[in-house]
Each structure stands twice: as structure tokens, then as C-alpha cells.
Amino acid sequence: MGGVNVDKRNYDVVVVGAGNAALCAAIAAKENGAEVLVLERGPVEKRGGNSFFTDGAIRVAYNNLESIRRIIPDITDEEAEKIVMPEYTQSDFYNDLMRVTDGNSDPVLANQLIAKSYETLSWISNHGIKFELNYENQSFEQDGKRHFWGGLPIKTEDKGVGLIKRLFDKAEKIGIDIWYNSRAIELVTDNENITGIKIEQIEKVTTINTSSVILACGSFEANKKMRSEHIGEGWESAIVRGTEYNTGDGITMALAVGAQKYGEWNGCHSIGTDYNAPKFGDFNKPGDIFKKSSFPLGLLINNEGNRFVDEGADFRNYTYAKYGREVLKQPGHSAFQLFDAQVRPMLRKEYNLEEATYYKADSLEELAELMSIDKEQFLKTITEFNAAVQEGDYNPTVKDGKGTVEITPPKTNWALRIDQAPFYAYPVTCGITFAFGGLHVNPEGEVLNQEGRPIAGLFAAGEMVGGIFYKNYPGGSGLMSGAVFGKLAGTSAANYSKEKISIS
Numbered sequence: 001m002g003g004v005n006v007d008k009r010n011y012d013v014v015v016v017g018a019g020n021a022a023l024c025a026a027i028a029a030k031e032n033g034a035e036v037l038v039l040e041r042g043p044v045e046k047r048g049g050n051s052f053f054t055d056g057a058i059r060v061a062y063n064n065l066e067s068i069r070r071i072i073p074d075i076t077d078e079e080a081e082k083i084v085m086p087e088y089t090q091s092d093f094y095n096d097l098m099r100v101t102d103g104n105s106d107p108v109l110a111n112q113l114i115a116k117s118y119e120t121l122s123w124i125s126n127h128g129i130k131f132e133l134n135y136e137n138q139s140f141e142q143d144g145k146r147h148f149w150g151g152l153p154i155k156t157e158d159k160g161v162g163l164i165k166r167l168f169d170k171a172e173k174i175g176i177d178i179w180y181n182s183r184a185i186e187l188v189t190d191n192e193n194i195t196g197i198k199i200e201q202i203e204k205v206t207t208i209n210t211s212s213v214i215l216a217c218g219s220f221e222a223n224k225k226m227r228s229e230h231i232g233e234g235w236e237s238a239i240v241r242g243t244e245y246n247t248g249d250g251i252t253m254a255l256a257v258g259a260q261k262y263g264e265w266n267g268c269h270s271i272g273t274d275y276n277a278p279k280f281g282d283f284n285k286p287g288d289i290f291k292k293s294s295f296p297l298g299l300l301i302n303n304e305g306n307r308f309v310d311e312g313a314d315f316r317n318y319t320y321a322k323y324g325r326e327v328l329k330q331p332g333h334s335a336f337q338l339f340d341a342q343v344r345p346m347l348r349k350e351y352n353l354e355e356a357t358y359y360k361a362d363s364l365e366e367l368a369e370l371m372s373i374d375k376e377q378f379l380k381t382i383t384e385f386n387a388a389v390q391e392g393d394y395n396p397t398v399k400d401g402k403g404t405v406e407i408t409p410p411k412t413n414w415a416l417r418i419d420q421a422p423f424y425a426y427p428v429t430c431g432i433t434f435a436f437g438g439l440h441v442n443p444e445g446e447v448l449n450q451e452g453r454p455i456a457g458l459f460a461a462g463e464m465v466g467g468i469f470y471k472n473y474p475g476g477s478g479l480m481s482g483a484v485f486g487k488l489a490g491t492s493a494a495n496y497s498k499e500k501i502s503i504s
Contacts, residue, residue, distance in 0.1 A: 019049025021462025028490030263466025
């Protein structure tokens with residue numbers, strides 16, 4: 001750095017990070033009486049962390065359509081009459097989480113996330129965050145009504161961009177200080193108590209005095225070295241779907257003061273994303289526009305012309321976050337999503353964007369040539385698949401059981417023959433969202449040490465909370481977890497700071 005200039009400032013609570021979890025933590029701390037500083041490593045035009053790039057879907061336990069209308073009061077009676085909304089109870093949420101994580105999710109943290117989900121959504125709604133029904137990606141029209149499915153009917157208005165804008169608007173309105181270009185580099189402790197934090201700015205290092213630090217600056221997905229070390233060989237080739245600033249700073253700082261690692265450190269949320277997507281999230285093209293999530297309606301084919309997963313094993317909400325890993329395993333770390341004319345109109349909006357890469361042909365032979373893959377094996381794979389498709393009613397709103405027989409891998413649901421021209425192939429690669437390994441926190445957001453005791457004054461939220469997601473992830477759970485544990489950590493940090501002040 002050269003010529004380091006050390007300034008000192010005082011805050012009750014310092015929040016590291018400026019995404020959904022961090023801002024929920026800051027707002028909760030402020031409304032509980034704390035003087036709060038938010039540190040954003042990036043410049044103002046790149047603020048918001050991974051949350052900026054999400055499509056805004058947020059998973060919450062709810063009883064019925066009326067409970068959703070309390071979150072989205074703009075739904076009219078006329079609109080409600082045309083909606084079929086299955087309930088999604090706390091038990092449903094818990095069972096989904098445990099099912100996709102093979103029962104590995106920490107039941108204490110899982111229950112806290114789920115039990116607090118609806119009240120937290122109400123809380124953010126009361127702070128100016130607007131929500132809307134997820135018509136486009138989580139419903140189908142049938143008999144004149146919109147049938148919702150998959151436990152994910154709510155999304156933030158204007159996707160992650162709108163969420164972040166409104167959270168910042170609220171934070172600024174209530175007097176939370178926000179410093180940009182400010183990278184947290186070290187926690188300061190005295191007798192195992194947090195007493196401050198050092199930050200690196202453009203031309204100086206600043207030490208901020210504080211009794212409470214909330215780490216909410218993401219996992220290590222943007223750090224090639226840590227990806228390779230913890231998740232495994234080949235992961236340095238993955239595209240980073242979100243911010244380039246999530247390089248594990250918060251985790252590294254916490255471990256340095258004795259925090260306990262927790263969760264699946266060799267696991268991550270990763271998806272199939274457009275082969276030509278940028279290497280990091282592009283803040284000029286937000287909104288998760290490069291993902292490719294309609295694969296359950298078609299086939300996934302690798303460069304050797306072979307299928308490699310059961311595309312119809314479950315709704316995309318419950319498979320997309322683990323199938324990125326399967327794409328990464330394929331030759332060239334890539335694959336193709338294949339569709340024909342009968343399902344092409346049903347694909348999600350991202351397939352129609354100008355950024356979408358695809359090949360189109362009137363015959364499978366011509367398509368194989370455009371794809372530059374093993375034509376003979378490709379045609380053999382499609383022929384065998386078509387012969388294995390069973391008759392039955394096709395219904396993308398439910399797991400319809402219309403599958404295949406006597407082929408490996410099977411396609412369990414939504415199996416239609418690939419036989420109607422034109423044919424489409426979308427090249428995809430693996431995009432990593434966040435790593436599942438993080439820190440051990442208790443249900444109130446306190447970071448635990450190696451003995452399982454809270455580190456006095458240290459809290460964490462968002463992607464840094466380990467132990468909830470293993471192997472897989474129910475769609476929309478990340479934003480909900482960030483908000484729930486952000487609010488909890490903010491409240492806990494503010495109360496801890498008050499106690500420290502009263503004792504002193």
C-alpha cells in the first residue's frame with residue numbers, strides 16, 4: 001500500500017457486504033437502536049453482491065392465496081378468481097429442503113429459516129420491498145386459470161435489481177452510513193471480543209472501532225484458488241454468475257479469530273448457464289438472464305452425443321442447482337440443451353433474449369453438424385430415447401410420470417419424443433452461484449468458535465451461513481435465508497451492542 005494512513009471511527013454495528021442479507025441486517029440493527037455502517041467492497045455502480053443478479057424468486061412457507069395477498073396486496077379479486085394456488089406449509093418447505101439435501105441440512109437452522117420465512121417476508125414488505133406473483137416461471141395456464149407449482153409463487157418486483165435498489169433506498173432513508181470501495185481485511189479482537197475491523201480503501205487502511213461485526217459478504221465462489229482447493233479440480237473453469245468480489249474475505253477473517261467451519265465445503269450451488277455468458281456477472285446486464293432452466297422439458301446432451309442426467313427427475317426448482325456440477329463433468333465442461341418445436345413455445349423467457357446462444361435446424365442431422373458433436377452417437381441417442389418414451393398424459397404443471405423405459409439415464413417425467421422440426425440446441429456450461437461451505441452460526445446469527453460457543457460480537461448471515469444447503473438447493477431459498485438470518489443477525493448485533501454500552 002505504501003504510506004498507510006490509519007483513521008479511526010466508531011459504530012455500534014459494522015456490516016460487511018451490501019447484498020440482501022447485509023442490508024436486511026443493517027436495517028434490523030438500525031431499527032433496534034444501533035448506529036450502523038455498511039461496507040461495500042465494490043464501487044457504487046457494482047453494489048449489491050449476488051442479490052443484484054437474481055431473478056428475485058423467494059421461497060416462503062404460506063397457507064393459501066390469502067396469505068400471499070397480504071404480501072402482494074395488488075392482487076385483485078378478479079385476478080384471484082383465476083389463480084389455482086396450492087398451499088405450501090412449513091412442513092412442505094422443510095420436507096423439500098431435507099429431500100434435496102439428502103437429510104443433511106442442519107434441522108435447527110432449517111427450522112429457524114422456515115419458521116421465520118413468512119414473518120420476515122412481511123417485515124421486508126413493510127420496509128418498502130415490493131413483490132409480485134411469479135407468473136412467468138412458476139405457473140402454467142390450464143382451463144382458463146393460472147396453476148402455480150413448485151412452492152415458489154412470489155418474486156421481488158424488478159428482480160434482484162429492484163430488491164437491491166429498494167433496500168438501499170430504505171437504508172439511506174433511515175440514516176445508515178454506506179462506504180464504497182471499502183474492503184474488510186481483518187477483525188480486531190481483545191480478550192476474544194470483537195473491538196473493531198480494519199478496512200482497505202483506495203489509498204489507506206482504516207480501523208473502525210465497533211463492538212459488533214456482521215459478516216454478510218458472500219462465500220468464496222469468485223476465488224479460483226479456493227474453488228479448486230475446496231470444491232475440487234476443474235472448478236477453476238466455472239463461470240461466476242454473480243459479483244467478482246465474493247472471494248471469501250469474510251470467511252477468512254472469521255476463521256482467523258477462531259470461527260468454526262460448517263457445512264459442505266466441497267459443495268456449491270451451480271447451474272447450467274449460457275456457454276457464452278460473461279466470466280463474472282455483468283452489472284450492465286442484470287437479472288439472471290444467462291441461465292437456462294427449461295431443461296426438464298428437453299434433453300441434456302454432451303459433446304460425445306450422450307445424455308448424462310435424468311432431466312425429468314423433478315421440477316427444475318429442485319434439480320437446477322446440482323446439474324451445473326454435472327455439466328462441468330462433461331468433456332469440455334459443456335453440454336447442450338435440446339428441444340423440438342412442440343416444447344419450444346413453453347421455454348422460459350431467457351431462451352428468447354438476444355443474449356441467448358442457440359443452434360436451429362430443420363433436421364437432427366443438420367443440427368448435429370451445427371453443434372459440432374459426434375453425429376452418429378447423437379442420432380443414436382435420440383433414436384433410443386424416442387423409442388423409450390411411454391404413452392401418457394403430458395402435463396408440465398405436475399410430475400406427470402410420463403417417462404421412459406429401458407434406457408439409462410431414464411427421463412422420469414415430461415418425456416416427449418424429439419421428432420418435430422425445427423430443432424433447437426442451446427450450448428451451456430457450468431455457472432457457480434455460491435459455495436455451500438461457510439461458518440457455524442446459531443439460530444440468532446452468532447458465529448460459533450471451535451468449542452461451539454459464540455464469538456462475542458461476531459455475527460454472520462447470507463451465503464456465509466454453513467449447514468443449510470448440501471448437494472442441492474430448493475430454488476428461492478437463498479434470498480429467504482439471507483433475509484431471515486440477516487434480520488436475526490442485525491437484531492442480535494444491536495442488542496449485543498446495547499448490552500456492551502450499558503455494562504461499560
